[in-house]
Amino acid sequence: MIGSIALAVVAAASAAIASPLELFKRTSPGTGTDNGFYYSFWTDGGGSVTYNNGPAGSYDVTWSNVNNFVAGKGWNPGAERVVSYNGTWSAANVNSYISVYGWTRSPLIEYYIVESFGSYNPSTGTQKLGTVESDDGVYDIYKTQRVNQPSIEGTSTFDQFWSVRQAHRVGGTVTVKNHFDAWAKSGLKLGTHDYQILATEGYQSSGSAKIEVFEG
Numbered sequence: 001m002i003g004s005i006a007l008a009v010v011a012a013a014s015a016a017i018a019s020p021l022e023l024f025k026r027t028s029p030g031t032g033t034d035n036g037f038y039y040s041f042w043t044d045g046g047g048s049v050t051y052n053n054g055p056a057g058s059y060d061v062t063w064s065n066v067n068n069f070v071a072g073k074g075w076n077p078g079a080e081r082v083v084s085y086n087g088t089w090s091a092a093n094v095n096s097y098i099s100v101y102g103w104t105r106s107p108l109i110e111y112y113i114v115e116s117f118g119s120y121n122p123s124t125g126t127q128k129l130g131t132v133e134s135d136d137g138v139y140d141i142y143k144t145q146r147v148n149q150p151s152i153e154g155t156s157t158f159d160q161f162w163s164v165r166q167a168h169r170v171g172g173t174v175t176v177k178n179h180f181d182a183w184a185k186s187g188l189k190l191g192t193h194d195y196q197i198l199a200t201e202g203y204q205s206s207g208s209a210k211i212e213v214f215e216g
């Protein structure tokens with residue numbers, strides 16, 4: 001915590017002579033708030049990941065030979081909000097996702113509304129439970145289980161709920177309520193909301209993304 005405050009001070013001090021781009025400040029793994037948005041930057045430590053919070057709901061992230069990381073900005077708690085975002089993502093040919101991503105507790109659930117995935121479809125090997133039409137697209141619904149994996153409650157066994165957009169995109173509006181409602185109809189019940197971010201994830205890959213998220 002002290003480290004990130006020191007970095008922020010350095011970034012502010014140099015801003016007077018720096019370009020606006022350099023207002024993006026390098027952020028250590030962890031969670032917090034930045035410019036009115038919640039952020040989460042998690043990595044399992046493999047390879048290197050540079051994550052920078054930017055103005056408002058913006059961030060950029062560059063990763064190289066990682067094992068697994070998830071990072072982005074949004075809100076805590078998550079809700080049935082309308083989430084909009086825009087930006088760029090350089091990882092369409094490697095293992096990476098751009099998603100509305102969040103967690104609930106009781107039950108512990110990790111959920112994804114996947115807007116784009118790269119070389120690996122996260123629903124591989126699982127059974128489609130249904131589809132939901134939302135925001136000019138069709139999303140496939142899945143459930144998977146994680147056994148003894150990292151979570152917001154430490155190493156745990158929990159379900160993952162998925163909506164995976166058939167026609168990939170980077171940028172647009174995600175009406176989260178449509179997904180939560182469709183999941184409930186498929187028997188997928190969320191718990192009490194923890195954080196909800198517009199996440200970039202990388203798995204055994206290298207890439208970069210620059211994203212801005214906002215509500216409405």
Ligand SMILES: *[C@@H]1O[C@H](CO)[C@@H](O)[C@H](O)[C@H]1NC(C)=O
Pocket residue numbers: 058086087088210211212
């Ligand atoms: C998102 O769109 C706004 C408005 O066009 C633009 O100013 C901003 O640079 C974009 N953000 C990113 C990360 O591309």
